[in-house]
Amino acid sequence: MPSFELNGRTYETDEDGYLANLTDWSQDVAGYLAKTEGVDMSESHWEVVNFLREYYDEYKIAPMIRILTKAIGKKLGKEKGNTKYLYDLYPGGPAKQACKIAGLPKPTGCV
Structure with missing residues (x-):
């Protein structure tokens, strides 16, 4: 199984780089994953990440883009609930x- 090391700890991932164990997640891990994705995390990025984690806690599923867009629009407003x-x-x-x-x-x- 693929993995990466961060702060002296090894984290297992699937072949696409998604964490194998959801409980391994932390803001440090998120920062590392963002860096590997070429994403410079801002407050707006964190807002989406935190929204997704809350959504997953409630529904036990990661939403597809259409559902994500609609759900974010409902909670954070139309200006953020759009694909652009x-x-x-x-x-x-x-x-x-x-x-x-x-x-x-x-x-x-x-x-």
Whole structure:
């Protein structure tokens, strides 16, 4: 199984780089994953990551982009609940890339 080392600890991932164990996630791990994805985390990035983690805690699933966009729009407002805004933050795919940084499984429907 693939893995990476951070602060003297080894973290296992799947073949796409998603954490194998959701409880291994921390802000440090998120920062490392963001760096590997070429994402410079801002307050807006963290807002999406925290939203995704709350969503996962409630529904036990990582949302696809359409569901993510709609749910963010409901909670954070229309200006943030649109694909352009989310792709500006996560150009590798808002659901796919943001879920990886949030320590969640790859959303269903993501290639």
